[in-house]
Amino acid sequence: MNCSLTLVLSLGLAAASHAAVLRGMVVEAQTGRPLARALIVVQPVSGGKGATQSLRTNPNGVFEFPPMPAGAYLITASRRAFAPVQYGQKGWKSSGVPVVLEEARETNLRIALPRYGAITGRIVDENDVGLPEHDVIAYRNARPPVMVGKASTDDRGVYRIFGLEPGAYMIRSATKMYDDGGYLPTFYKDATTADGARPVEVVLDQDVPDITVRPTPGCLYSLGGSIYNPGGGRAPLTVTLVSDMGSESVSTDANGRYKFSPVAPGKYELYAQAQGGRTQGAMAAFQPVEIDRDQSDLNFSLRPQPEVQFAFEDPKGAPFDSSSVQVLARQKQLSGEGAAQFLSLTDNRHTFAPGRWEFSLPPNYAFYVAAFRGPNRETRAGERADGWNEVVLTQSALVKFVLSGNPAAVHGAVTNAARDPVAGVPVYLEPYDAEGRRRAGDLRMVRTDVQGQFRFTGLAPGAYRLLGTFEFQMPDASTMDAAGALVIRAEEGAELAQDVLQYVAATTHQ
Template sequence: MTAQPIGGTPGPASRVNTNSNGSFEFTTLHAGAYIITASRKNFAPTQYGQKDFRSAGLPIILDEASSTFLNIRLPRLGTISGRVVDENDVGMPNHDVVIYRNTRPPQMLSRLRADERGAFRFYGLDPGSYVVRTVAREYEEGSYLPTFAKETTILEDARVTEVNLDQEVNNFDVSPKQGRVYKIEGEVLPGRQPTAVNLTMASDMGREEVQTGKSFRFPPVAPGEYELYAEGPGDGSYNCFMLGGYMPLPVRDRDLTDIQMPVPCVRETQLSVTDKGGQYISPQRVQLLARRKDLAGVGESKSLPIAISRVQLPPGRFELLLKPPPNYCVVGFSYFGARAEITDKGRPDGWNEILAGSGGTLRFTLSSTPGTMHGLVSGLSHEPVEGAPVYLEGYDPDQRKRVTELQVARTDSRGQYQFTTLAPGSYRVLATFEFQYPDAAAMERSGAKVVAVQEGKDTLQDLDLSVIR
């Protein structure tokens, strides 16, 4: 159990565990407003007062020497179970199965191996839409293609299921289709010997990883488009800061058993951070986030270690986001050098997609006069609303899409909210209890207001609390 103070309430978050009867007690809370959250493994985290799993919790208001009693029910996360069966409806033992969120490209969540009867069970699933697919496999009697339920290799024809809380979807059987699969084997050619590299093969259905110093082999695959990329340690010098390689890998109608994957030395990438007047700002004061982008979609976000003014950035497609020091905002971004390219330039303060080469320079410009936004959130009777969530996103009005990370604030006891250190540009802002983390489509449906923020200016924007009736 967690009690998170909001809206100017003093003190850190408080945490306690329930006893065997599920009872809990917070004993040292200051007067003010709190969000109370309950969580447990394989159950959906729940805030007090949530309308449903998508919505935000209601604040608990405590006066001095007061107490309150809360009852919070934790719903179980969803489950999908079924069998991998052959054409005679006989279970196929030890066949690997993968579950994906039904997005484009699909988001791989988990992979497991069916038991000796072909049975499988995915648990701990958030509410949403899912597809299930078997993995390509070779048996003595023949090979089987990656296959969705029911019996199709095409994503658009796959059986889709909606999973809700406290729900188990049963009999989600998959019957793999027989067909030719192809071997993927070869050698890496590192630019420094001896060394081991991490080699990843990506497709629109996920990623496979192996570690090798020479020979490699991936599980057999169906025909399609794939990518190979590799990363490994160099000797730390300017000319061999790390090892890295990338190549497209189309698989058509033959085994690929003679792949030669160059993994040459990669020069360091320079990181330059200045203010608008060209004054140097130490890169040690910023945080640079990177996430690889490949056929499988956008990967996990990682903070790149900064060595003085250098970062390790292997070849391939990446999205970058700079988090500036306090009281600064990002107003400029560029990337240049040999084989360096900006493939999708967003807003400087958001994620920017690049095609990284060997070396190059990342240049960010910061402003010491960011904008701010504040206002009053009013309810249906025009009363100030305490503890209301207010969501802010950078917004491209021409392409009608989100271009920065979502920011969240809660109103104080007077119904006031504030966002600081904002880069100049267009934003959408929304006050509502209907969502915890609304996506761009939810912001659109809820009538979020478009607001222009200017550098060094404070923008006043009062809001009506949005309610879905």
Template sequence: MAYCAFGAGIEGIVVENSTGKLIARARVILEGTGSTSGNATAFSSSSGQFAFRSLSAGTYLLRAERAGFAVTRYGQRRWNAPGTPIVLDAETQHIVQLRLHKLGAVTGEIGDENQLGLPGVTVHAYRAASKLTLAGSGITDDRGIYRISNLEPGKYLIRSTARLLEDQQGLLPTFFGQTASAVEAHPVIVQLEQDTIGVNIQPLPGRLASLRGTVASPVPVSIFLYGDTGVLRTQVPPGGEFHFEHLAPGPYSLLAQAGDRSAPLSSFQKIWIGGESQRVTVEMAPSPRLILRCENRNGNPLQHKAVSVFLRRRDLRDPTPDRAVCGDVLPLTPGTWEVAASAPPDIYVSGVRGARISPFAHEFDMVSGRNTEVVILFSSDPGSLRGTVSTRDGAPAIGAPVYFNPVDSDLRSRLGGLRTTRTDASGKFWLNGFPPGRYEVLSTFAPVDSESEDWKPGRGKLVTLGEGGDVTAEIVLEDLE
């Protein structure tokens, strides 16, 4: 953060929105934007106060966060919207109040056939989307009451987990709405500072199954069974057996790993478990290796240290990507992986060989005992976009978010989705390092989901970039409601 001996300052207080109570130990972050570089962090005092002193003139973004609360950005229009900038002159003293909103919660009862509460049942909350994404969990108390807290606003599906009762009767995972199907489940609306109550479930009776297996391995093996409610783990001795009990019907992925980094072994298979118990045999094989190459348009190895490659398991929903380097030969677990590359502004990703297009990356399959080669192709002379964002009355939109969305699916896969920047103190912006193609550009202080797969055509202004071209666009600041 740029400081000067006297200069400008930002100070304020952090309070709870609904009660006005002072919030101590909130983390307050100040970030320079545009030509104002650097950032600073402070924690609110016992009286909720914070201060940033001796700041240089410039444009700043301010936000506050604390566990259990939604992140609050100064000037934001909605809870998940970007903040508006604070513009400081050389001697400006800016005073603010940041109001933090408690995250929402869902509460209800899990009951048996006589509507008596069932204790010790785990209940999951999933984001209501095309793929189930776990957002939170809770466990019923002695009354059968559960509460899932720290949920962001939105739609959720609530589901109880499988349970074997004392009389050996099985209870299936059941969504709110008394169904085993996510498609037929009743979505639950969660809002800030509120408990959504009465989300009661009577789990459906059904037969639970078990999975047993034998592992052919001279060394100990770690077994992972992935289902849509999480992962089960066990350790198996050489040539030993494993078993998982009380499994609900549905699809599972079985991953086995053994050995050390110098000679890893693995196995992977997809399993459908119905109402009957199953037995499988796990055959260990040398873990597959990924041969990762980067080439320029002439087919020569790319020698560029600023290129970063990211790998992530797709089929096991692992949210944490692994970083790789061009030229690596990496042992990976078998299954489906995603690959994406980040390039410096003077080159761009022009294609990927050995992988297929997925929504925000390219994906490929790894099979035990086989090696897979993926080649990332790079070209020089990327395109760039520069322009100005104005308000509806023609004034420069200072610090306005600018979103740049690839229209074509291949472009989106190579770029990883939306790109974003902010305008400077004159309302100007510049985005560079892009492949040739069609894009839409939009500026708004309203929320825009950077991971959204459903950006509707026509949402922004259409621009076409050519190789090495520099396109100019004049944008009017918009609101998306």
């Protein structure tokens, strides 16, 4: 990655105000071929004079912006199927460095876009003959593994899972039944458990080849039963079986029966759903199930979808003005977490599919979440409630957020080794469980302004870690550890002043 213009900015440079010219070229990193129609976005560092602008490269991969005020800008290039690049990134996991456009000067950039990584290989039988149309799953190598991609083999048993960010992955063949027997889900290399799996390291612009899996023959089961839909007649219902290998759906027959086959032994979640009729809303059901034998009588009834009444109170139990409160929700399934979405509440009510859900409130300068209460979940003394809070919804329920109007805040400056303020550097704030030494909520990030200043508001009291650096993009907890993130403590209603020394890694990250 080109980082020739990686600079520590001085405040004087940021004050420049006359027109500057920015042009350049975007190429494919692997081949150097020009990339037509790539999107270039130029964003001034907070406090600068320019405006955010974007344009696309021409057929020769070239771009040129109209003259803009001199100053510091963050520049991002992207194109479909390529990893986006912030100009000045040292590596995939690092942040871009602002480019200083000088008065009445031209700046020429060359940006090389890398492709995401991929893993390829074959699924083979006992004779090394490829097994066609066999599903293959890629998991991020975490505990528990997180499913990130799925592919199916071709006629030769060849698969390719692409669009992978750099990192460690596990590859697993899915359950498959043939005329004369079944294959169990099997990790690379020939292991049936995640603990025995051999991780595969992926980097940008590279296919990791020859990750060949030989599925283990084994006993597969069937899962079936009937679903009763009160008032719904015999209209077919959709039944979905979810596991850590993804999900599959079937429709019930005329007698309301469903069947999944083959099913590998393990933990599953069963969902059923039907559209509402004239007098009732949508009906649904949720049932966790563990498979270790054939089951033909897993019967259950649909119920109205759970409706959640959200309540917002202050710590004294008085109603909290919820006009500015937004609720985020995401569904949790064995196949992974759904995308977080803002809820559109009607009278503070919302209907959900039954199952596991997590709720949180996005940071707000005016309050923080002091406590959470929901079905099977209540914040205990010493617990934090300002992150995601999980509940299991099987019927209508009350979910209560206790909000305090006295949030904490932290501000300061990021300085380099020479004690100069650094503009445009990312500052990360991580809610931190100091005792458990783990992350206690979502990581927050702001970039410093042209004066090198940052500020976080709406903080719950408790421990946090702070880090100012170009080395990472959204570092995980272990990266925060390794970078020596500064542990701070926020107190209710207090504004903490805390300067941060810019972290610079000793070696180049990739």
